[in-house]
Amino acid sequence: MLLDAQKGGYAVGAFNVENMEMVKAVIQAAEELNAPVMLQTTPSTVKYGSLETYFGIVSAEAKKASVPVCLHLDHGSSFELAVQAMKAGYTSVMIDGSHEDLENNIALTKRVADVAAACGIPVEAELGKVGGKEDDLEAEADTNTDPAEAKVFVERTGVSSLAIAIGTAHGFYAGTPVLDKERVSQIKEAVPVPLVLHGASGLSDEDVRECVKRGMCKVNFATELRVAYTDACKKLLGEKPGTFDPKKLGTVGMEAVKELVKGRMKVCGCDGRAK
Known part of the structure; x- marks a missing residue:
């Protein structure tokens, strides 16, 4: 997917999912736009359910889908978790060693990449520090990725x-983010592999499009x-406080997520790109 992008x-849109409803919503959006899609779970989401549970849900929906679907471990926090995700059936994994110094990040990432290569599974890594908080990992957005590094x-690895880190942050932004977009172009020239933009929630469409134009191939x-x-769900409960059927809540939640995802896919330019 990412090499095609x-x-x-x-860029391929990569969307974090928390439950069956969000899985269905994201895949429906991809089908309606004929877009390849990546669904992601973080370590805290995996802890809430399990690798096997999320694989079961996504694989069941992916088998029925008319577009390519990838299940990706987002911000894998350890070698052990990354390997467990591969064994569970995940088709892509990330190992996040960005909280380590360069040498330890390289060592951890290479260890995961070597195992994944033997299984034919692609590996994403992070260099530099994307600010904000993702699960239990928290960082200030003050260490942008160096092209030479x-x-x-x-x-x-x-x-x-x-x-790569260019000034984005996980979560919503308190103010207007200042992105080092030129750094994307510089790193694209320095490395042959596809680049990934983290912390895209809350970015303007213009910022995302510019980053994709400069070389980002996956946007989270x-x-x-x-x-x-x-x-x-809150809106439905506000309008109809007597609602008690989880399916009613799930239905409105799915529709909201589907429409949001479709908009983001169009910004990434992956609509109509499914093979």
């Missing part, structure tokens, strides 16, 4: 894609999907 000059990192969306889902 790299060649085609667009990125080149060395990719060469020594053998990763399939690289998440998480927080805004959660907000869309829960806001739709």
Whole structure:
């Protein structure tokens, strides 16, 4: 998916899902727009359910889908979790060693990448620190990725894609983010693998499009999907406080997430790109 995006000059939307309803919503959006899609779970989501549970839900829906669907471990927090995700059936994993120093990040990432290569599974890693909080990992957005370090990192680890820090943050932004978009172009020239943009929830359409134009091939969306889902449920309960059927809540939540995802896919330019 990401290599096709790299060649085609667009990005694949990667959406964090928390339950069956969000899985269905994201895949429905992809089918309606004929877009390839990546569904992601973080370590806290996996802890809430399990790797096997999320694989079961996504694989069941993916088998019926008319578009390519990937299940990705987002922000894998350890070698052990990454390997467990591969064994559970995940088709892509991320190992996040960005909280380590460069050498330890390289060592951890290479260890995961070596196992994944033997299984034919692509690995995403992170270099630099994307600000905000993702699960239990928290960082200030003050360590943007160095292009020269990125080149060395990719060469020594053998990763399939690289998440880079350019001033984005996980979660919503308190103010207007200032992105170092030129850095995307510089890193694209330095490394051959597809680049990944984290912390896209809350970014303007213009910012996302510019980053994709400069070389981002995967764009992650998480927080805004959660907000869309829960806001739709709150709205229904506000209008009809007697609602007690979870299916009613799930239905409005699904519709809200589907419409949001369709909009983000169009911004990424992956609509109509499914093979």
